Amino acid sequence: MSHRIINMTVRDVRFPTSLEQHGSDAMVSLYRFTRRINKRTRLRPLLFLSTLQHTDPDYSVAYVVLDTESGLKGFGFTFTLGKGTEIVVSAVQALAGLVVGKSLEEIVSNFREFYRLLTSDGQMRWLGPEKGVIQLATAAVLNAVWDLWARAEDKPLWKLLVDMDPKKIVSCIDFRYITDVLTEEEALDILVKAQEGKQQRENQMLNEGYPAYTTSCAWLGYTDQQLKQLCTDALKSGWTKFKVKVGADLQDDMRRCRLIRQMIGPNSTLMIDANQRWDVDEAISWVSALAEVKPLWIEEPTSPDDILGHAAISKALAPLGIGVATGEQCHNRVMFKQFLQASALQFVQIDSCRVGSVNENLAVLLMAHKFRVPVCPHAGGVGLCELVQHLILFDYICVSADLNNRMCEYVDHLHEHFRSPVVIKNAHYMAPKDAGYSCEMFESSVETHQYPEGGVWKLHMKK
Amino acid sequence: MSHRIINMTVRDVRFPTSLEQHGSDAMVSLYRFTRRINKRTRLRPLLFLSTLQHTDPDYSVAYVVLDTESGLKGFGFTFTLGKGTEIVVSAVQALAGLVVGKSLEEIVSNFREFYRLLTSDGQMRWLGPEKGVIQLATAAVLNAVWDLWARAEDKPLWKLLVDMDPKKIVSCIDFRYITDVLTEEEALDILVKAQEGKQQRENQMLNEGYPAYTTSCAWLGYTDQQLKQLCTDALKSGWTKFKVKVGADLQDDMRRCRLIRQMIGPNSTLMIDANQRWDVDEAISWVSALAEVKPLWIEEPTSPDDILGHAAISKALAPLGIGVATGEQCHNRVMFKQFLQASALQFVQIDSCRVGSVNENLAVLLMAHKFRVPVCPHAGGVGLCELVQHLILFDYICVSADLNNRMCEYVDHLHEHFRSPVVIKNAHYMAPKDAGYSCEMFESSVETHQYPEGGVWKLHMKK
Numbered sequence: 001m002s003h004r005i006i007n008m009t010v011r012d013v014r015f016p017t018s019l020e021q022h023g024s025d026a027m028v029s030l031y032r033f034t035r036r037i038n039k040r041t042r043l044r045p046l047l048f049l050s051t052l053q054h055t056d057p058d059y060s061v062a063y064v065v066l067d068t069e070s071g072l073k074g075f076g077f078t079f080t081l082g083k084g085t086e087i088v089v090s091a092v093q094a095l096a097g098l099v100v101g102k103s104l105e106e107i108v109s110n111f112r113e114f115y116r117l118l119t120s121d122g123q124m125r126w127l128g129p130e131k132g133v134i135q136l137a138t139a140a141v142l143n144a145v146w147d148l149w150a151r152a153e154d155k156p157l158w159k160l161l162v163d164m165d166p167k168k169i170v171s172c173i174d175f176r177y178i179t180d181v182l183t184e185e186e187a188l189d190i191l192v193k194a195q196e197g198k199q200q201r202e203n204q205m206l207n208e209g210y211p212a213y214t215t216s217c218a219w220l221g222y223t224d225q226q227l228k229q230l231c232t233d234a235l236k237s238g239w240t241k242f243k244v245k246v247g248a249d250l251q252d253d254m255r256r257c258r259l260i261r262q263m264i265g266p267n268s269t270l271m272i273d274a275n276q277r278w279d280v281d282e283a284i285s286w287v288s289a290l291a292e293v294k295p296l297w298i299e300e301p302t303s304p305d306d307i308l309g310h311a312a313i314s315k316a317l318a319p320l321g322i323g324v325a326t327g328e329q330c331h332n333r334v335m336f337k338q339f340l341q342a343s344a345l346q347f348v349q350i351d352s353c354r355v356g357s358v359n360e361n362l363a364v365l366l367m368a369h370k371f372r373v374p375v376c377p378h379a380g381g382v383g384l385c386e387l388v389q390h391l392i393l394f395d396y397i398c399v400s401a402d403l404n405n406r407m408c409e410y411v412d413h414l415h416e417h418f419r420s421p422v423v424i425k426n427a428h429y430m431a432p433k434d435a436g437y438s439c440e441m442f443e444s445s446v447e448t449h450q451y452p453e454g455g456v457w458k459l460h461m462k463k
Numbered sequence: 464m465s466h467r468i469i470n471m472t473v474r475d476v477r478f479p480t481s482l483e484q485h486g487s488d489a490m491v492s493l494y495r496f497t498r499r500i501n502k503r504t505r506l507r508p509l510l511f512l513s514t515l516q517h518t519d520p521d522y523s524v525a526y527v528v529l530d531t532e533s534g535l536k537g538f539g540f541t542f543t544l545g546k547g548t549e550i551v552v553s554a555v556q557a558l559a560g561l562v563v564g565k566s567l568e569e570i571v572s573n574f575r576e577f578y579r580l581l582t583s584d585g586q587m588r589w590l591g592p593e594k595g596v597i598q599l600a601t602a603a604v605l606n607a608v609w610d611l612w613a614r615a616e617d618k619p620l621w622k623l624l625v626d627m628d629p630k631k632i633v634s635c636i637d638f639r640y641i642t643d644v645l646t647e648e649e650a651l652d653i654l655v656k657a658q659e660g661k662q663q664r665e666n667q668m669l670n671e672g673y674p675a676y677t678t679s680c681a682w683l684g685y686t687d688q689q690l691k692q693l694c695t696d697a698l699k700s701g702w703t704k705f706k707v708k709v710g711a712d713l714q715d716d717m718r719r720c721r722l723i724r725q726m727i728g729p730n731s732t733l734m735i736d737a738n739q740r741w742d743v744d745e746a747i748s749w750v751s752a753l754a755e756v757k758p759l760w761i762e763e764p765t766s767p768d769d770i771l772g773h774a775a776i777s778k779a780l781a782p783l784g785i786g787v788a789t790g791e792q793c794h795n796r797v798m799f800k801q802f803l804q805a806s807a808l809q810f811v812q813i814d815s816c817r818v819g820s821v822n823e824n825l826a827v828l829l830m831a832h833k834f835r836v837p838v839c840p841h842a843g844g845v846g847l848c849e850l851v852q853h854l855i856l857f858d859y860i861c862v863s864a865d866l867n868n869r870m871c872e873y874v875d876h877l878h879e880h881f882r883s884p885v886v887i888k889n890a891h892y893m894a895p896k897d898a899g900y901s902c903e904m905f906e907s908s909v910e911t912h913q914y915p916e917g918g919v920w921k922l923h924m925k926k
Contacts (some may be wrong), residue, residue, distance in 0.1 A: 056585055083557060087596060090553045094546060099606075123546035123699065124517055129739075129767070132595015133550060145768040177766040180743040181777070202559035205766050303640040304592070305797040307770060312643070331594065341771050456891040 003104035003152055004215050005074075007067040008107040010140070013077075013402040014086045015382060015452040018056035022338035039139045058082030059382045060413060062089050062137070063446060065142040066102065075440040078140035078353040085451065092136035094124060099141060104148055111172040115359045118142070119174070122314075131331040135356060142357030143387065147437035157358070157437040158393040162202060162300060166191035173363045174356075177334045180342060188364045196399050201397045209428030210392055211403060212267065213241030214409040215380065218260050220245050220252070220335040227256060231263040236425040239287070241269040241407050243299070245445025247277035250289060257293040269407075273299035279307040281334070284316040296405070297325040297347050304329035325349055328378035332356065347405075349378040352387035358437075365395050375400065380411035385422045386438040396412045417445035466567035466615055467504040468537075470530040471900040473555040473603070473652070475548045476540075477846060478877060481519035482923050511719050521545030522845045522877060525600070525608040526909060531567065535610025538903040541603035544846045546913065554600035556586060562604060564686035567611055574635040580824045581605070582637070594794040598819060605820030606850065610900035620821070620900040625665060629654035631835050635828045639818075640797045644804060650829045657861050664860045673855055674866060674872040676704030676732065678843065681723050683708050683715070690719060694726035701889040706733040707764070709741035711753060720756040729757075732870075734788070736762035745774040747779040758867070760788040760810050760847040774808035788812055791841035796818065796826040801833040810868075812841040815850035816824030821900075828858050838863065848885045849901040851894045869880035882906035 026152065055160050066074035080088055098117050107114045118138050119130050128134045130205055146429045150157040164247035170188050217230040236241070246253040246261055253272075278286060298317065302309045304326060314324045321345030330336055332355055339345045348368040350361050368375050375394050379385040385408075392408045401405070408429055415421035418441055421433040432438055450456045466741045481922030523545050529537035543551055548850070561580050569576045581601050582593050591597045613620040624632065633651050635870055647679075680693040697705070709716040709778055735758045743748060746764035761780065765772045767789060777787045793799055795818055802808045811831045813824050831838050840855050842848040848871075871892055879885035881904055883897040895901055911918045 031547065052686045057589075058586065081586040081589040083584065084554070084590045084597070087553045087557060087590060090550045091547070091596070094550060104792060121546065123521065123544040125600065126520075126544040126792075127547045127550060127596050129792065131768070132597060133554070133590050134547070134595060136590065177742055177769060177772070180772060240489060249542045279640055305594070305641060305795065306801065307799045309640070309797075329589075329592065334766045334772075359664065 002278075003068040003070050003072055003148065005066050005100055005102055005104070005148075006069055008092075008096050008141070008144075009065045010068075010089050010102050011063045011446060012060070012089050013418075013446050013449045013454075014058045014060040014082055014457070015025045015449055016456055016460055017059050017081065019058070020077065023109070025204070038271070060085045060451070061094055061382050061441075062140050063441065064092060064140045066099070066144045068148070072148065072151055073147075073451060074144040074151065075143025075436070076140050076142070076147055077383060077439060078136040078143070078355075079384055087133050088136050088140070088141065088177055091127075091133050092140055095137055095141050099145075104145070104152055107145060108149055108172075111359060112174050113125055114145075115172070115174050115356060116144070116176075119356060124244045130334070130356065136332055136353065138356050139353050143353070143437060143439055146358045147439045151436045153436045156390065156432045156434060158390040158397075158431065161358070161390070161394040162198070162397050166195070169362060172359050173366075174333075174359065177365070178337050178363060178367065181337050182363070182367050182370055186370065187363075189364055190369055191398060194401055197288060197401060198397055201401060202250065205281055205393055205397060205431050208240060208428040209242070210389065210396060210405040211425050212239075212424060212429050213243060213271070213376075213407045214239050214427075215243040215245075215273070215411055217242055218244035218256055220222040220248050220256075222256070222257060224255075227259050228263060231260060235268075240267075240427060241271070243273055243409070245275070246272045246293075246397045247274035247286070250286060252291075253286075253290060255409050257290055257295070261293040265282075270295050271299060273296050274301050274436055276303060276329075277302045278302050280306070280312050283309075283313050286321060287313075287317055287322060291320040291322060295322055296336055297323040299325040299326070299347075300350070301326075307335070307338045307342050307344050311342040314344055314346065325376065327351060329354060333360050333367070336364045337367055340367055340373060346373060348373050348375045349409075350375055350391060352390065352391060360389065361391050364409060365391070365399050372404045374402070374404070376407045379409040380413065382414045383439065383441075385410055385415070385429075386418050386420070387430065389422060390437060392429075407434060417441050417449075466533050466535055468529050468533040468563055468567070468611075469532055469605075469896050471550050471555075471563050472528045472530075472561050473644075474526045474909060475523070475552050475914045476909050476912045476917075477521045477523040477920070478880075478912055479919055479923050480522050480839060482521070487651045491912070497627075510868060523548045524845050524904075525555055525603050525913070526904065527555060527603045529562070529607045531611070535607075535611065535614055537607040537614065538899070539605070539607025539610055539820075540846060540902060540904075541599040541606070541869060542847055543599070549706055550596050551599050551603070553595050555603055558600055558604050567608070567615055569833060570608060571590070571622040571635075573707050574822060575637050577608075578605070578635070578707055579638050579639075580817060584820060589760060590609055591818065594879040598794055601794070602816050605822060605898060606647045606816070606902055609821045610635060612864075612900045617898045619853065619897060621853040621860075621894065622898055623859050624821070624853070624857040624869070625661070636740070636829075637796075637822065638826070639679055641826060641830065643801050643829050644800050645826070645833055649833065650826075651833055653829055657864055660864060662861055664864060668856055668860060668894050671853065672888060672893040673859060674704070674870045675702075675887060675890050675892050676706060676734065676839075676870045677702050677890075678708075678736070678872060678874055680705055681707035681719055683711050683719075687718075687722060688730065689766050690722050691726060694723060698727065698731075698925060701891065703727070703730075706734040706736055707758075708738070709735045709753065710737035710749070713749060714850060715838045716749075716753060717756075718864065719750050720753055720758070723757040733758050734760050734762060737764050739763045739792075741765050743768065743769070743775050746772075746776050750776075750780055754783040758785055762788040762810075763791070763811070764789075767800070768800045770798070770805050770807050776805055790814060794824065796823050799827045800830055800891075802829055803836060805841040807835060807852065811836050812872075813851065813854060814839055814841045815847055815854060821854065827922070828854070828862050832862050835892055837865070837867070837869045840871045842872040843876065845877045846881060846902065846904075847894075848873055848878070849881050850881070851882060852885060852895065853900060855892075856894055863894040879910075880904050
């Protein structure tokens with residue numbers, strides 16, 4: 001039965017996360033709100049991706065559904081922060097002509113060519129190339145194609161990748177513009193070598209899961225009492241790795257970081273995240289002042305485009321034992337290549353919805369391995385945890401074979417809208433079992449949150 | 464009378480440049496078509512921005528009109544290649560809420576803040592930041608604001624800038640993420656120092672104009688006879704600087720480059736342009752093979768994101784006396800900063816519609832000056848010549864004070880749709896005299912070419 005794609009729909013789905021913060025103290029109402037909605041992992045959810053740069057986000061997706069002749073469907077999305085999701089929807093629609101009519105078999109028999117078809121359209125390439133809105137749209141479409149492929153093989157995506165012949169994996173990657181760092185032959189060599197011990201690592205992941213860290217304990221503006229309570233709860237639930245938001249006020253950062261370090265002890269891991277707050281010199285001085293709390297990394301110290309800036313920061317902070325992490329807004333493999341070449345990061349933070357889907361993330365994982373830089377995925381938002389867990393499982397089983405200084409971000413928020421939500425046990429991501437890429441949302445959730453016509457939005461607009 | 468913005472419209476305007484290439488040999492019909500439509504400068508127009516990457520473009524704009532309370536209008540646009548223009552239109556519409564209701568006075572009294580308002584919206588920033596579709600939209604909107612400002616002052620934009628107090632100029636620039644290379648104080652210092660001799664240079668520009676080069680003589684696929692005829696015509700019209708497209712076939716490149724060099728002689732300038740065709744190593748070997756024709760620069764040898772790749776190419780080609788030029792797809796000041804820091808280019812090619820309008824281009828001009836790298840603007844397409852001439856006039860009069868190895872691209876195409884088209888004399892851009900930023904198109908041209916409802920498109924769709 002042919003999985004020929006006969007239709008592609010895309011919808012603007014937004015969760016009114018910003019609107020819940022009524023009242024004068026946004027943080028207090030946020031705290032109340034999030035306590036109410038989720039007690040599963042005893043963590044407070046991340047509602048702000050960044051309280052500094054992306055204030056009051058409405059976590060959203062451009063949600064793609066592929067219909068095939070066989071009846072099988074593929075689901076995919078890219079993540080956005082509310083306003084402007086309609087622009088991404090428009091970009092996905094512009095790609096439809098390149099997708100509808102093709103069969104899954106045709107696509108995956110030369111996935112590299114299909115990737116290029118989407119990213120190198122003669123007219124649309126000008127709008128990127130391979131960056132911003134058009135790349136987010138590519139991610140949404142290709143995520144749906146990968147979901148469809150995994151469903152067609154009746155496997156979760158990570159397992160599809162783990163079982164795939166290394167030659168086939170390599171054939172999904174566009175090596176254009178990265179051959180000075182990674183050739184097809186080198187990529188194949190990495191994958192073939194990592195076949196050793198693969199089954200053992202797969203078993204390990206099925207039993208123990210992949211280590212996670214939490215971003216939910218130490219938001220800007222929390223009181224000491226709140227911080228203590230959140231840390232106590234998290235430690236009880238088995239969390240040992242904590243990320244703290246910094247960058248608004250140095251004294252406040254020092255207070256919160258010291259308190260957290262005190263709570264979690266010297267053997268737990270502390271990371272700090274500035275969400276692009278600083279220029280280069282300010283980043284160095286600010287983070288140096290926080291060195292006493294021994295953060296493993298400073299995340300997004302400056303512009304996500306500033307490779308040389310990150311390199312300067314990395315060099316300055318290395319003597320303090322602090323690494324630099326970035327990647328959630330790194331827009332393609334050419335940028336990741338340079339971050340690695342320039343020793344501009346010590347932790348690669350891949351994102352499932354920013355670059356060109358699994359195809360481009362495979363290139364990033366392989367380059368990171370070549371440079372021996374650990375990959376610690378970005379997650380949170382809507383569905384980012386659901387997707388990226390597949391990639392990091394593949395990375396461990398088939399590429400890195402290493403868990404040292406590696407962990408995947410976790411935020412306990414909005415999972416209830418997904419048909420196959422993440423499962424966290426003892427601060428580990430448990431390997432997904434359902435077929436697909438975990439992208440499918442409940443149709444009722446999609447309909448209710450469609451913008452602006454969904455019930456949730458009608459309600460909010462009436463107020 | 465207040466110039467409060469009371470309305471902003473944006474339209475999708477496309478010129479069916481690809482559709483004219485009917486027949487089996489696109490290049491031949493292109494040649495015929497372009498001979499027919501324009502004999503003014505005796506140059507054949509550039510219809511292909513790149514025959515390699517952006518085949519069959521329909522040169523297009525997202526065209527913005529600002530209406531003010533006073534009745535004064537501002538016109539602006541960004542340039543696209545056809546398909547996907549509707550995505551940029553959608554992005555411009557998403558910015559409208561930040562623009563409508565503001566007065567020109569309010570905007571320009573703190574233009575930096577307004578720039579940040581557009582580029583750092585809490586929700587929309589995620590779609591960039593400052594890159595791709597959302598930055599193209601920012602460019603369109605801000606180009607219209609600058610046009611409005613120049614009209615309000617009854618000056619062509621270049622003259623508005625030339626007469627502006629250096630402190631005011633600096634207040635238009637967002638220095639965020641570039642202070643490690645250029646601080647506000649340094650920028651001011653550059654502008655103040657360049658006040659010396661300013662009047663003399665302005666007079667010189669008014670008399671002689673700014674030197675231009677042509678891209679229209681040596682397209683891929685032209686026969687020897689065509690090349691000879693085009694060169695002969697161009698030389699007769701005073702052209703001394705020529706750009707040749709390369710990268711499809713090395714033997715063909717050598718043939719055409721040798722022929723052109725023979726035609727124009729050793730004292731004319733020859734540049735070559737690969738439109739991102741190669742990976743790093745291939746770029747080095749290919750261009751090395753063309754060294755005998757003594758090109759001044761190789762333009763866009765590889766991915767526009769690959770700073771370190773351009774640096775490697777620059778280093779390898781320096782002993783051959785060949786520089787690297789890039790910038791038309793360089794998406795913001797943070798990228799230009801790094802290209803300069805890494806000695807990754809020897810010619811900065813600013814574009815009037817890719818980055819954040821005049822505001823961001825001012826930052827680029829000043830950084831280029833600090834690094835003593837000449838600026839040679841990219842132009843062509845629709846209206847890019849009209850706009851960028853203002854910026855390079857300002858650069859000469861108020862920043863660089865230098866014409867050595869400096870020239871502005873010129874392509875003789877689609878100027879007839881503009882109310883204040885460029886004037887070329889003896890291969891020089893003559894300083895524009897009309898008030899504004901030369902963005903205004905004839906309303907009849909806009910209506911006829913609106914996509915898909917304009918008359919031109921209705922006609923093509925009937926065929």
